[in-house]
Amino acid sequence: GFGGEDIFYYITLYNEPYSQPAEPENLNVEGLLKGMYLFKKSEASGPKAQILVSGVTMPEGLRAQELLADEWGVAADVWSVTSWGELRREGIEREQQALRDPGTDAPLPYVTQALSDAAGPFVAASDWMRAVADQIRQWVPGSYTTLGTDGFGFSDTRPAARRYFNVDAESIVVAVLSALAGEGTLDRSKAVEAATKYRIDDVRAAAVSYTDTGSA
Structure with a gap:
């Protein structure tokens, strides 16, 4: 490594056209490096x-934010998670620190501080298995x-695949509405209405996007 440090660099490649969103204003560089930062705050009013x-999955999260604001009156902020694993490692370090020095209050894990x-x-969505996002639960x-x-053996258009696994924008919307209903903030009928409206159990109802150039 450089300067005596052991450093690993990794690059993730995707097999589909993907326009990287522009760097947000006042980018939280520290949060980006730690594993998570607030990407886009909702301008809507409501729950x-x-x-x-x-x-x-970032475009799906941003589209879900728009649908929630425009169709359901919900203000959902979108966070970019740059590393679920890094967030977990830091959380484990904080727990170990607390265990080894129980007489001192250890700093809160970054996930807890940030949120x-x-x-x-909170609703997390990614093209990874659920266990990846569950690392910070x-x-x-x-x-x-x-x-x-979670699962395997499905190959179709990318929108259909994301609908099949329920990681697309419409599925995120239903998950958010269901979570709000679980907290008593919204009536559960709203989540039912959304699930029916978007047909999130039907891969044939998934919107076809211009980025869809092959099988998932």
Whole structure:
């Protein structure tokens, strides 16, 4: 490594066209390096929720934010998770620190610090298996729903695949509405209405996007 440090660099490649979002204003570089930062705060009014997304699921999270604001009156902030694993490692370090020095208050894990002022339930979505986002569950300060691509043997258009695994925007919307209903903020009928409207159990109802150039 450089300067006596052992450093690993990794690059993730995707087999589909993907326009990287522009760097947000006032980018939280520290949060980006630690594994998570607030990417886009909702400008809507209404019940609050938090969406955590990573990788190619970022556009789905941003589209879910729009649908929630425009069609359901929900203000959902979108967080970019740059490394679920890094967040977990830091959380484990904090727990180990507390164990070894029980007489001193160890700093809160970064996940808890970052989300401490975030209102409403938390919904995480990615193209990974649920277990990846579940790595930080114990430090998320509130109800936490994870969506992922658990399973195998499905090959179709990318929108259909994401609908099949329920990691697309419409599925994120239903998960957020369900979580809000679970907290008593919204009536459960809203989640039922959304699930029916978007037909999230039907891969044929998934929207075809211009990026869809092959099988998932």
